[in-house]
Amino acid sequence: MSLPPPPEPCPGSPAALADDAMREIFLRVPADDPKSLVRAAAVCTTWQSILSDVVFTRQYRAFHGAPPMLGFLHNTLQMNRRYEEYVVSDFVSTASFRTPACHERQHWRALDSRHGLVLFHTPSKTKRDGDFAICDLLTYDQWRIKVNDECSDIFWHDRDNEGVLWNAAVLCGKDRCDHLYCHGGPFLVALVFCDKGQTTTFASVYSSETHKWSDMISVEEPNAIKKSGHITVVGDKVYFQCERSESIVEYNIGEQELSVIHLPIEDEDLPDVELMGVHDGMLLFGTIVWPRLYLRSMEAGPNGAKGWARHRVIELRPLLPPRALFLMSVVGFAEGVGAIFLSTQDGVYTIELSSGQSKSVHSKPIFGKVMPYMSFYTRAWGRLSTSE
Known part of the structure; x- marks a missing residue:
């Protein structure tokens, strides 16, 4: 009793x-x-x-204020006894947070993490369509959804490596939410895809309230969506990186509009910048030219990019041990806490933009993107x- x-x-x-x-x-x-x-x-x-x-x-x-980072997800390739490769999504804790129930699933590929939810692609081997799984790592709630019937061939062709590229994002679907605690609320899944051989990019959004996908919309854009590219959200606009890194796709879910933003090119000596996330209300892009991290910020308006709003260069040698200064790449960004993830020869480090402090968060390099899990407990x- x-x-x-x-x-x-x-x-x-x-x-x-x-x-x-x-x-x-x-x-x-x-x-x-x-x-x-x-x-x-x-x-x-x-x-x-x-x-x-x-x-x-x-x-x-x-x-x-902003939810803390409890850990991050990334995908790895493993091999079975028949020497067949398969994808495993893994969760790495960065706080005193117990291991979630839906990590390390074979053939589950983590796509996105936002507002306390994680989006996985869980392809079926026997059907001509794929499934998505949305997981709340705190409550262990899970939702399974089928892809739009009009999109089912995307996943089938994708398994056959026929050049169809796509990406998807998960986000809170509650109106005027402050996103401090979105657990149990409605969610949206935004899907953008294209065919390398075509000049059209398509998009559709799923609502957990209606249990339906929206009608397909499109934009004439020959740049294929980068399947492993980072995704960021500003209000009801979702931004996806293109294969050609000088362009990003903006999906305005509220207005059901799809458009392309061509990034300004100011320095031909710098490698292409990659979309990382949102910082101080602006889109954040980054690239590494040893031994410096170059950051660019941009306000994305209705008429596309008008130029970089901010420039910042971070010297990495004072922040990282000597061994970590090699084979560096930007693999993720934790919005709200302003932490950049760098994959190095010495493992994965975070660098806080506000304090400039660095921290080792993983002992091995990560090839691909890191998806921080942000939530209050x-x-x-x-x-x-x-x-x-």
């Missing part, structure tokens, strides 16, 4: 003052250290009551306190 909840202390009493003091202390526990609050909730029913209170959890998220404090 469970114990009854403790009686409410009288306002102004020593017990009430102590509870208020503990609330202030709990508010200041770093958001990327959720296990500390899980353990605190297991100390006594009073602390569990404080941490499980809806008002407190809202205050905690508002106090810390507040919903699980009370639930997990009994199992920690």
Whole structure:
């Protein structure tokens, strides 16, 4: 039999003052250290009551602002006993966060991570279509959706390497959401694809509220979508990297419009910049010319790019150990916390744009993109306190 909840202390009493003091202390526990609050909730029913209170959890998220990074996902190729390669998505924790239930699935390829959700492509070997799986790594909720009937041939041809390239994004579907805690809310899946042999790029969006895909829209654009390219979202606009890195595709979900933004070229000596994410409300692009990281920011308006808004060069030699200064590439960006992921010969490092500090987050290089998982852990404090 469970114990009854403790009686409410009288306002102004020593017990009430102590509870208020503990609330202030709990508010200041770093958001990327959720296990500390899980353990605190297991100390006594009073602390569990404080941490499980809806008002407190809202205050905690508002106090810390952007959701913390709990880890990141990436895809690796592995080989079975018949020497056949298959994709495995892997989750790497960067905080005191337990391993999620839906990682390391064979043939599950992580595509995108945003607003507390992860989008996987889970192709079927026996059907002429593919499935998507959307996972909430905190609640372990999963949703399976079929691709648009008009798109089913994309995945079939893609397996046969016939030149159809595509990418997809997941995002919160709630109107006017602050994205501090999107768990349990509606979501959208934006799909963009094209054929290298054609000059048209297509797009469609799935809504978890209607359980339907929208009508297909298109734009005349010969640049194929980069399948492993980074994706970023500004409001209801989703941006995809093209194969030719001087272009990106903008998918305006609200207006159901598809357009192409051609990036300005100012320095022929610099290699092509890659879309990384959003920082300070602007699209962020980056590239490495040893031993420097070059960053470009751009405001994407209705008339396309009007020029770079900001330039920044980061010297990497003072930030990384000597061994990490070789075979470097930009593989990801954690929005909100402003952390750039660099894959190096010495493993994966993050560099915080605000502080300039670097941190080793993985011991091995990663070939491909890194997808940070950003979320508050507040919903699980009370639930997990009994199992920690």
